[in-house]
Amino acid sequence: MRYVDEYRDPELGKRLVDRIHKLSTRPARIMEFCGGHTVTIFKHGIRQLLPPTVEMLSGPGCPVCVTANAELDKAIALAKEPGVILATFGDMLKVPGSRSSLQQAKAEGGDIRVVYSTRDALAMARDNPDKRVVFLGIGFETTAPTVAASVLQAEAEAIHNYFVLPLHKLCPPVIKALLDSGEVRLDGLICPGHVSAVIGSRPWGFIPTGYGIGCVVSGFEPLDILLSVEMLVAQVERGEPKVEIAYRRGVKPEGNPQALRLMATVFEESQATWRGIGTVPQSGLKLREKYRSFDAEAQFQIDPGPTLEPAGCLCGDILRAVKTPLDCKLFRRVCTPEHPVGPCMVSSEGSCAAYYQYGADHE
Amino acid sequence: MCLAIPALVKSVTGQEAEVEVGGVGRRISIALTPEVKVGDYVLLHTGYSINVIDAGEAEETLKLLRELAEESA
Ligand code: SF4
Numbered sequence: 001m002r003y004v005d006e007y008r009d010p011e012l013g014k015r016l017v018d019r020i021h022k023l024s025t026r027p028a029r030i031m032e033f034c035g036g037h038t039v040t041i042f043k044h045g046i047r048q049l050l051p052p053t054v055e056m057l058s059g060p061g062c063p064v065c066v067t068a069n070a071e072l073d074k075a076i077a078l079a080k081e082p083g084v085i086l087a088t089f090g091d092m093l094k095v096p097g098s099r100s101s102l103q104q105a106k107a108e109g110g111d112i113r114v115v116y117s118t119r120d121a122l123a124m125a126r127d128n129p130d131k132r133v134v135f136l137g138i139g140f141e142t143t144a145p146t147v148a149a150s151v152l153q154a155e156a157e158a159i160h161n162y163f164v165l166p167l168h169k170l171c172p173p174v175i176k177a178l179l180d181s182g183e184v185r186l187d188g189l190i191c192p193g194h195v196s197a198v199i200g201s202r203p204w205g206f207i208p209t210g211y212g213i214g215c216v217v218s219g220f221e222p223l224d225i226l227l228s229v230e231m232l233v234a235q236v237e238r239g240e241p242k243v244e245i246a247y248r249r250g251v252k253p254e255g256n257p258q259a260l261r262l263m264a265t266v267f268e269e270s271q272a273t274w275r276g277i278g279t280v281p282q283s284g285l286k287l288r289e290k291y292r293s294f295d296a297e298a299q300f301q302i303d304p305g306p307t308l309e310p311a312g313c314l315c316g317d318i319l320r321a322v323k324t325p326l327d328c329k330l331f332r333r334v335c336t337p338e339h340p341v342g343p344c345m346v347s348s349e350g351s352c353a354a355y356y357q358y359g360a361d362h363e
Numbered sequence: 364m365c366l367a368i369p370a371l372v373k374s375v376t377g378q379e380a381e382v383e384v385g386g387v388g389r390r391i392s393i394a395l396t397p398e399v400k401v402g403d404y405v406l407l408h409t410g411y412s413i414n415v416i417d418a419g420e421a422e423e424t425l426k427l428l429r430e431l432a433e434e435s436a
Contacts (some may be wrong), residue, residue: 001385002405003369003416012432019435036365063364089409092365117410119392146411149394166427194365197406197414220366223428230431238397249421250367250406256414257393349364 003249005085007221016226017049020233024053028236029185030229033175034061034192035349036220042220042358046229054233058275058354059182060174060319061192063139064091064347068272068273072097072297073169073304075136080109081300085128088123088136090114095343118150125154125162134296137164142194144168144285145259148266151287151294163296166286168175169272171195172203174285179211184321188232190225191217191246198263200255201245208241219247266291275343276316311343318351325355367408370414372399382407 032038038058041047047056060066076097079086086102093114094101104153106112115121125133137147147164154162171192178184185249191204193231196217214235218228228246239240245251253334263285272284287295312330317323325344335341337353344350348357369381370391374428380393384407393399405412 002370002371003421011424012428015435016428021432022435034365061365089364119410142367142413143415144373144407145393145395146409147393149411153394189409192365194367194406194413197367225429225432227424246424248424249416249418250414252414252417256395258397259413262395305390347364 004221007219007223009223013222013226014231016223017107020054020226020230021051023230023237024051024233026236027053027055028187028233029055029057029234030188030190031057031059031184032218033059033171033188034190034195034291035065035347036194037061037190037192037218038351038354039220039319039349040220040225042354044223045358048223050229052063054229057186057321058351059321060178060274061140061171062344062347062349063143064095064167064352065315065343067092067095067138067167067343068275068276069098069309070273070304070307073099073307074302075165076100076102076105077302077304078134078296078300079105079112083131084111085124085131085133086110086112086117086136087124087133088112089116089138091347092136092138096310096340096341096346098305104329111125118147122150122154122162122185124157124160128158129161132161132163134163134165137166138191140169140171140195141198141263144267145198145256145263148262151266151291152262154294157292160293162263163294163299164287165296166267168267168285169274170269170283170285172199172206173280174274174277177277177280177283178320179207179213181320186213187236188214188216190205190228190232191215193217193219193224193250196245196247196251196255198256198259201243201253204243208243212241214241215243215247217243217247217251219250274319276319312339315342315344315352319343325352327360328352335363365408367406367413369404370407370412372403372405373403374401375399377391382412
C-alpha cells in the first residue's frame, strides 16, 4: 500500500538502528504516548533493537484504556434504557465496567450495535425514527471532529433522535498533568501522529519550553518510529529539546483548520476523569449549550450506581508509566485477552495486550 | 483507536468521496477536508478523511531516511 510499504523497508531500518547506536552516548528515556505507537514498537521488536542508553516507556494514549469506570457504567446504564440503541466502536464492547460490560448488557437484551463510523450511527437514527440512537463518544482529538461533524449533520437534516454521550479526551492537558506529577522522568516524548494531524505540532510547544523535554510527532510505521527515536536521541545529545515532526506527510504545524473549526463549533473544553490519572482540568470535551438537544448526558436521567474498580488490576499505574504489565500478579495467569480483567488487556493498543501478544520478556 | 490509513480518492461528490483502500472501494465523508481532489491520498479514520497526505513531504521524508542510512553505512 502506498505511503505504508515504503516506511517498512527492513534494510533502511537496520541502517537507522546502526545510526542510533553510533549517535547515542547519553541516557535517553523516551515515552511513546500513543497506543498505536506501542503496537508498532512491540510488533517490530524495536525496544530490543535500541542501544542500552535508550529506554522506551509506554504512555496513556489509549482512549479505551483511559475511559474511567464511572463513564463506562453510564454507557451500560444508557444501553438498558427502553427504546435506546447504543452505537459504539467495537473496542469498547468487552471492557469491564463496575458490574458488567457492554457485551454482557447486550447478551441481557440491551440494543447495543457496533459501528465503524458516526456515519453508521447517524444512518441508524435515520432508519429508526421511533428509537433513540446514542453514540458512545470516546476518542481523542483524532476522533472528536468526526463526532462533531455527525452532530452538525444531524442538525442540518433535523434528525432529533441522535445523541452523543461525550467522553472525549484531549492529549496535551494529560501530558502536562503527567509531567507535573513528577512520577516519571523523561528525556523525550513521541507525540501522537493522528491527534497531531488534527491539532498540529504547535500545542506540544510547552513540553520543551516548560519541561526541557524534546518531542517528535511520529507516524505509525517502523521507519517513522525509528526516525523519531533518531531525532530525539540527536536532541538529547545536543541538549536542545524542541518540537519536530517526523510524520510530515500527515501532520502540519497548524494541524487541520477545518477539523479544529468543527470541533470548536460543537464542543467546549471541560474537565475529564482519566483512569489511573484522575480529574484533569480542560482535558475533555462537552457539547456546547447550543447542541444540548444532542447531548445524551443532558437528555437522559442516568444513574449507574456506585463505581467499583477491578481488584488487583494495575491499569491505572501502567497508564501513568510507573508500573509495567509484568508487575501485575494477574497478568497472563488470570487476565488474558479472552478473559480481560482491565481495559489495558481488552484494547489491542493497551500495554497489557501488547505485552501479552508480543511476549512478556520485552523488558 | 486513532488508527488512520491512506486512501486514494477516486471521485468527489459534495461532502462525500469514493476512495480505494488496498483495492477495496469505500464511500467516506470529506467534511473535515473540503479541499481534497481526485487523485489525492487522504488519512482515513472511522469513515472520515482527517487530512490530505502531502505527497511532496512524503518524498522528502524518504530522501531524509535514505541520507541518514547512507551516513551510517
Ligand atoms: S494484566 Fe489485566 S489485571 Fe493486570 S493490569 Fe493489565 S489489565 Fe489489569
